Amino acid sequence: xxxxxLSGFLLALIAPAVCAVSREWAGWTLALLPAALFAWFASYxxxxxxxxxxxxTYPWFPALDIQLSFLIxxxxxxxxxxxxxxxxxxxxxxxxxxxxxxxxARFYVVMLxxxxxxxxxxxxxxxxxxxxxxxxxxxxxxxxxxxxHEDMNARRSALQGLFVTAAGGLALMAGLVMLxxxxxSYALSDVLASETVLSxxxxxxxxxxxxxxxxxxxxAQVPFHFWLPNAMAAPTPVSAFLHSATMVKAGVYLLAxxxxxxxxxxxxxxxxxxxxGMTMFLGAFMAITHTGAxxxxxxxTIMALGTLVMLIGIGTHYAMVAFATFLIAHSLYKGAxxxxxxxxDHETGTKDVSEMGGLARLMPITAIFTVVxxxxxxxxxxxxxxxxxxxMFEAVLGAPVLxxxxxxxxxxxxxxxxxxxxxxxxxPFFGERRETPKHPHEAPVSMLAGPxxxxxxSLLFGLALFIPEQALVGPVVTSLGGAADKVHLSxxxxxxxxxxxxxxxxxxxxxxxxxxxxLQPSLAILREAGxxxxxxxxxxRIMEWLTRIASWQTRVLxxxxxxxxxxxLVMTTxxxxxxxxxxxxxxxxxVPVPALDSGFAWSIALLMLVSALFxxxxxxxxxxxxxxxxxxxxxxxxxxxxxxPDLGITQILVExxxxxxxxxxxxxxxxxxxxxxxxxxxxxxxxAIFAGVLxxxxxxxxxxxxxxxxISAEQVARSAPDAHGRNIxxxxxxxxxxxxxxxxxxxxxxxxxxxxxxINLRAEDxxx
Amino acid sequence: xxxxxxxxxxxxxAAAVYMMLRRSIVKLVIGLxxxxxxxxxxxxxVAGMKQGAPPLIPEGAEAPATAVADPLPQALILTAIVxxxxxxxxxxxxxxxxxxxxxxxxxxxxxxTDT
Numbered sequence: 018x019x020x021x022x023l024s025g026f027l028l029a030l031i032a033p034a035v036c037a038v039s040r041e042w043a044g045w046t047l048a049l050l051p052a053a054l055f056a057w058f059a060s061y062x063x064x065x066x067x068x069x070x071x072x073x074t075y076p077w078f079p080a081l082d083i084q085l086s087f088l089i090x091x092x093x094x095x096x097x098x099x100x101x102x103x104x105x106x107x108x109x110x111x112x113x114x115x116x117x118x119x120x121x122a123r124f125y126v127v128m129l130x131x132x133x134x135x136x137x138x139x140x141x142x143x144x145x146x147x148x149x150x151x152x153x154x155x156x157x158x159x160x161x162x163x164x165x166h167e168d169m170n171a172r173r174s175a176l177q178g179l180f181v182t183a184a185g186g187l188a189l190m191a192g193l194v195m196l197x198x199x200x201x202s203y204a205l206s207d208v209l210a211s212e213t214v215l216s217x218x219x220x221x222x223x224x225x226x227x228x229x230x231x232x233x234x235x236x237a238q239v240p241f242h243f244w245l246p247n248a249m250a251a252p253t254p255v256s257a258f259l260h261s262a263t264m265v266k267a268g269v270y271l272l273a274x275x276x277x278x279x280x281x282x283x284x285x286x287x288x289x290x291x292x293x294g295m296t297m298f299l300g301a302f303m304a305i306t307h308t309g310a311x312x313x314x315x316x317x318t319i320m321a322l323g324t325l326v327m328l329i330g331i332g333t334h335y336a337m338v339a340f341a342t343f344l345i346a347h348s349l350y351k352g353a354x355x356x357x358x359x360x361x362d363h364e365t366g367t368k369d370v371s372e373m374g375g376l377a378r379l380m381p382i383t384a385i386f387t388v389v390x391x392x393x394x395x396x397x398x399x400x401x402x403x404x405x406x407x408x409m410f411e412a413v414l415g416a417p418v419l420x421x422x423x424x425x426x427x428x429x430x431x432x433x434x435x436x437x438x439x440x441x442x443x444x445p446f447f448g449e450r451r452e453t454p455k456h457p458h459e460a461p462v463s464m465l466a467g468p469x470x471x472x473x474x475s476l477l478f479g480l481a482l483f484i485p486e487q488a489l490v491g492p493v494v495t496s497l498g499g500a501a502d503k504v505h506l507s508x509x510x511x512x513x514x515x516x517x518x519x520x521x522x523x524x525x526x527x528x529x530x531x532x533x534x535x536l537q538p539s540l541a542i543l544r545e546a547g548x549x550x551x552x553x554x555x556x557x558r559i560m561e562w563l564t565r566i567a568s569w570q571t572r573v574l575x576x577x578x579x580x581x582x583x584x585x586l587v588m589t590t591x592x593x594x595x596x597x598x599x600x601x602x603x604x605x606x607x608v609p610v611p612a613l614d615s616g617f618a619w620s621i622a623l624l625m626l627v628s629a630l631f632x633x634x635x636x637x638x639x640x641x642x643x644x645x646x647x648x649x650x651x652x653x654x655x656x657x658x659x660x661x662p663d664l665g666i667t668q669i670l671v672e673x674x675x676x677x678x679x680x681x682x683x684x685x686x687x688x689x690x691x692x693x694x695x696x697x698x699x700x701x702x703x704x705a706i707f708a709g710v711l712x713x714x715x716x717x718x719x720x721x722x723x724x725x726x727x728i729s730a731e732q733v734a735r736s737a738p739d740a741h742g743r744n745i746x747x748x749x750x751x752x753x754x755x756x757x758x759x760x761x762x763x764x765x766x767x768x769x770x771x772x773x774x775x776i777n778l779r780a781e782d783x784x785x
Numbered sequence: 786x787x788x789x790x791x792x793x794x795x796x797x798x799a800a801a802v803y804m805m806l807r808r809s810i811v812k813l814v815i816g817l818x819x820x821x822x823x824x825x826x827x828x829x830x831v832a833g834m835k836q837g838a839p840p841l842i843p844e845g846a847e848a849p850a851t852a853v854a855d856p857l858p859q860a861l862i863l864t865a866i867v868x869x870x871x872x873x874x875x876x877x878x879x880x881x882x883x884x885x886x887x888x889x890x891x892x893x894x895x896x897x898t899d900t
Contacts, residue, residue, distance in 0.1 A: 580893075610788075615786065618786060619789070622790070626793060629800040632819065641812075652822050652825065655829070659786075664859055689812065693808055705802040708798050712798040713792055716827060720788075720791070727857065737846070758864070
């Protein structure tokens with residue numbers, strides 16, 4: 018299983034080599050992998066149908082007891098089959114669609130990586146690996162939308178898709194962590210089997226909102242739907258695969274996956290039904306306002322995603338059956354229709370269906386299968402789409418909340434997609450022949466394979482309903498927590514309310530379709546208004562504010578004034594360390610008066626105080642340098658007085674050199690002038706006093722405490738016998754910690770090189 | 786003795802921060818020197834100050850006869866003194882060079898990279 022998921026990534030690595038060998042056949046060759054995966058996943062079907070879910074576990078971090086586990090049940094298997102099955106045709110199709118494209122190898126690499134990530138999302142049992150794969154799909158989607166990276170519009174759409182889905186991804190991560198914390202396990206199978214009633218947990222509402230934010234952005238629900246139509250800037254195989262059949266369904270997948278654990282809450286039912294229903298209606302409505310084939314299909318995809326979310330929200334038995342059936346039907350016909358939209362674009366040179374006409378004579382095979390797929394989209398019997406739509410009406414009629422509203426939305430959406438289906442199937446192929454920028458021919462086999470197979474399956478599944486019922490819908494309903502033995506799909510339920518609703522929407526749809534061309538101008542006005550006041554305008558507003566805040570923040574934080582940086586650093590340290598010190602040791606902290614025991618030490622200390630203060634207030638450079646000298650030698654005296662002769666010697670040598678250096682260099686610089694105002698000086702004095710007080714308190718606290726014995730006892734003991742040295746400090750430097758000393762020598766050498774080269778540079782300047 | 790040094794080190798830190806906040810770049814260097822001295826003394830003080838017990842082993846003996854001052858902080862401070870000198874030498878020459886190029890020693894005038 019691990020190899021199956023990761024094989025896509027491995028093949029992505031060698032895809033450029035495959036392309037180098039044969040550009041013509043690369044698509045067919047690479048498609049062997051998803052085809053093999055499809056067969057392999059299919060081999061799990063009998064087991065899942067018989068025994069239910071399986072969890073396959075690999076040790077990941079055994080020391081931390083973290084497993085990389087995969088969950089195989091009806092739901093994940095259905096998605097895996099759709100991904101690998103449609104993926105096979107997409108790769109073949111891409112070979113024809115992008116024939117001769119210079120970057121086709123890059124396309125295959127990202128596409129295969131996406132496929133592997135998507136399989137990872139639907140098969141992961143571990144919430145963390147699910148999230149990682151989830152984000153990988155966002156990133157590969159970004160790369161694929163922006164595949165045509167010289168096109169400004171494609172780049173902008175890619176970024177928009179990434180921002181929206183990644184923002185949702187962050188919320189999802191928070192949600193998944195909450196989920197793991199509440200149930201005590203990061204394995205989906207444990208979360209689902211957990212006895213904790215999630216909806217009664219105090220964190221349930223934030224948890225639900227975070228998960229929904231992630232799923233709604235990914236699955237393009239209102240009000241986050243706007244990125245999906247823009248993502249149509251991608252090459253058509255990408256739109257067909259990512260933005261209709263698979264990636265956008267990741268959110269739907271996760272909602273379905275979590276519905277047994279979270280679906281008993283009223284808030285869940287309400288939010289999913291409401292947002293799903295609205296998305297369903299809006300998607301269908303927006304679809305008929307567009308004439309671009311891909312945009313139209315994108316909005317009908319939004320409609321389908323809304324329908325699926327709504328069905329998960331309703332959560333009754335019928336809703337689960339409808340969910341599974343509708344999902345399969347949608348993936349089949351929408352994958353086919355997207356590929357056909359690509360064929361039309363490829364052959365005619367235009368994306369606008371209102372500019373096409375009478376193509377059926379030139380492209381008979383394409384025309385036939387377009388009609389089949391569009392009939393499934395329009396939910397006409399005996400196609401699978403009809404069964405899905407009937408079940409959807411049935412489920413909506415039994416909805417626990419918002420029943421009336423959802424019926425109206427569902428009928429409206431049904432009308433919308435029927436019109437859309439009519440537009441996509443009839444406008445380009447029938448009627449008067451119209452001249453297009455390119456002279457169209459029948460598409461090559463590689464591009465026809467996908468639409469033909471997928472459209473045929475829509476018909477086959479509709480006629481032989483027991484195949485999807487037994488193999489897919491039943492197991493999915495089981496994994497959603499329903500009863501599989503109650504699942505029964507049929508084309509004819511007798512004359513009932515769903516059938517009447519279907520009939521009603523068909524009549525309205527026919528009426529609208531007849532006037533579709535004449536309605537276009539007024540629909541376009543609505544579309545404009547939506548663009549100006551819709552959520553996408555909000556997105557642009559947010560992005561604008563984001564850059565504004567970022568530049569304001571840069572101006573404030575990166576102000577280029579060194580003093581401000583330093584004040585920020587010092588005050589942050591004072592506040593954080595001071596707070597910790599006072600809260601932890603505030604009760605034991607004493608501020609004693611130093612004892613007057615050693616007059617010699619007192620006079621040295623006094624010398625240091627005076628020289629430090631004098632250096633800070635003097636206006637003479639020589640005075641400052643001299644007082645620094647006094648300071649340095651006083652420190653040396655302290656070292657010598659308190660048992661550190663080596664330090665004293667070093668300090669005296671270094672101090673002598675320092676004073677010489679300062680005298681040599683500083684007098685080439687201008688004298689001290691007062692640059693800052695009294696107010697600034699006052700502020701700096703306050704900051705400095707805070708820093709000084711903090712250090713004093715820290716020392717007082719530290720001398721009182723001793724948590725450990727000094728670690729140098731061993732070094733003292735081993736100095737003479739092992740290292741043959743009697744000066745322990747020297748032994749530590751050149752023996753025990755010799756590598757440190759070596760590093761120090763390098764630092765000094767580098768500083769010396771720097772000093773030398775800068776002095777040399779000046780000499781050269783003067784010469785030239 | 787540690788108590789007295791705690792106050793002295795506090796004053797040194799305050800003076801160092803004040804000097805580093807000045808706009809004149811020469812004062813920044815003075816502040817830097819004060820800071821490194823203060824830091825060295827801080828380590829020295831916190832490690833415990835002991836009079837008349839240098840970490841030396843008498844001739845012929847394997848270990849010091851009595852308890853000696855902790856040698857490890859001393860080794861660290863010794864490294865720090867030398868490194869501080871390296872930093873100081875480099876920064877002094879760098880500042881001199883910067884003054885030659887920019888023509889000012891006011892840090893607030895040195896905000897831009899393209900002068």
